[in-house]
Amino acid sequence: MSKKNAFYAQSGGVTAVINASACGVIEAARENQDKIGKVYAGLNGILGALREELIDVSQESLEDIAALRHTPSGAFGSCRYKLKSLEENRAEYERLIEVFKAHDIGYFFYNGGGDSADTCLKISQLSETMGYPIQAIHIPKTVDNDLPLTDNCPGFGSVAKYVAVSTKEAAMDVASMCATSTKVFILEVMGRHAGWIAAAGALAQEEEGDAPHIILFPEVAFDKEKFLAKVQKTVDEKGYCVIVASEGAQYEDGTFLADAGTTDAFGHKQLGGVAPTLANLIKSELGLKYHWALADYLQRAARHIASATDVEQAYAVGRAAVEMAAAGKNAIMPAIIRAEGEEYSWSIAEAPLSEVANVEKFMPKDYISEDGFGITAAGREYLLPLIQGEDYPPYKNGVPQYAKLKKQLIEKKLDTEFKG
Structure with a gap:
């Protein structure tokens, strides 16, 4: 044969x-x-x-x-x-x-x-x-x-590393300017139904109280009042607040904070941007100056x-x-x-x-902190080896310097063409 x-x-x-x-x-x-x-x-x-x-x-x-x-x-x-x-x-x-x-x-x-x-x-x-x-x-x-x-x-470990490093560096920037400038910084990361990537932002923390101060997971229902209170309290105590938000952050009824009302090729809801949604909420409710960033393709393309x-x-x-x-x-x-x-x-x-x-595999409850805004020691123990x-x-x-392939196609053998 x-x-x-x-x-x-x-x-x-x-x-x-x-x-x-x-x-x-x-x-x-x-x-x-x-x-x-x-x-x-x-x-x-x-x-x-x-x-x-x-x-x-x-x-x-x-x-x-x-x-x-x-x-x-x-x-x-x-x-x-x-x-x-x-x-x-x-x-x-x-x-x-x-x-x-x-x-x-x-x-x-x-x-x-x-x-x-x-x-x-x-x-x-x-x-x-x-x-x-x-x-x-x-x-x-x-x-x-x-x-x-x-x-x-x-694929996850490298995104986790990128998010942890980006969170750490952006937090240092905000901390150095918060006396006269930005009070709140929001980093939006991927994760439609599972909060693994958002959780990786916590790896930026070296000591208790370090940024990020708030992480939003799809697995934890978004509570507007609780969230705003946490933002204000953090700004009052530290002078600034850093948030890592999963694109799939959602309300208790399952509605995404940033539902764009359309679906992609896989039938998944397309999301319109949770970071600007949160930023507008913070501005209108708390009057705090903010900046936000969308990790988007950068997080998954960062081979360096x-x-x-x-x-x-x-x-x-x-x-x-x-x-x-x-x-x-x-x-x-x-x-x-x-x-x-x-x-x-x-x-x-x-x-x-x-x-x-x-x-789908979601974040275990014992990886998420009791207040729903961070990760536990068990979550850190799971994540940390993956970014090493x-x-x-x-x-x-x-x-x-990256590979550039010829991508030479072989000769077709079928008479029919795919229609789709």
Whole structure:
């Protein structure tokens, strides 16, 4: 039986370390050439498979593939494209199988979050029923850190480090000017339903009372009066107040503070900016001078300040995915398992996709302080190891040097085009 080729794709919002996972996949595949043939990457994620736009990874130099380990963004292109359910649009899944069959692809590596895990699971199930079985392995990636069964998600540690450092530095700025200038600073960070990223802002604190003074989590219902009282009290006592707010901060009824009234490609509510919403509230109710900042893409693209732990784990799950596939495994995800003990260590285990797909992991209650505005010692103990270590990219003329791939497409074999 001839060996099958592999397909790798990046999905959803990219991270500072998703390309480290790609590097792990490609390098491990080259080491398993007795079982895995060529590696093709989807141009712009799963759309690359649907459109039969497959990048021949073998055309990239070994040096450029190695450089992916220190390159941010999605080197092969990502997309926000959610496949509908099998019942709603079976044709899309059949199209994927058709493309895989045409190019002798027997391994499917999908690098993304919860929606990607769901797609991966469906592909493994449908391919079996269609008589062309595909080993589908999901590679975890999400800055939101909300995948189950894994201690943490590659991409999160670097965002956490960026948010902690940015909070610390901005707080120093505000503290130095608060006598005559800004009294309140708000940093808005990602996190629609889970407050992991916002929680990381607390790692800026070295002593009790240090900034950030308030953290807003999606898991804690926003209480306007309690919030405003905390802001005023902090300004009265310290002269200034620093807030880290999750974009998903919401009222008790589940309404987002910054609901824009629209949805994205995945059907998620689009949020219109919690920081300016809070700033306007503070101005109108308390009359305090403020500034706010939106971390946005900067937090997930900041490879120059990536966590070394995060880089190592992202690379490791990419390698593990290939090794699991080569061992005949299917419909699983390599998960990071934290070992017990005072010294931080971790390993990789297998997590079944049936228990990963469409399941979100939220901040545990015992990680959030009693007043709902900070984290506990247990939360700090969990977060701190994930931002450890520096893994700087090479610099030239004062700026980082990142990989630029050829992204050479292979010749199409199908007569039909994807309509979607």
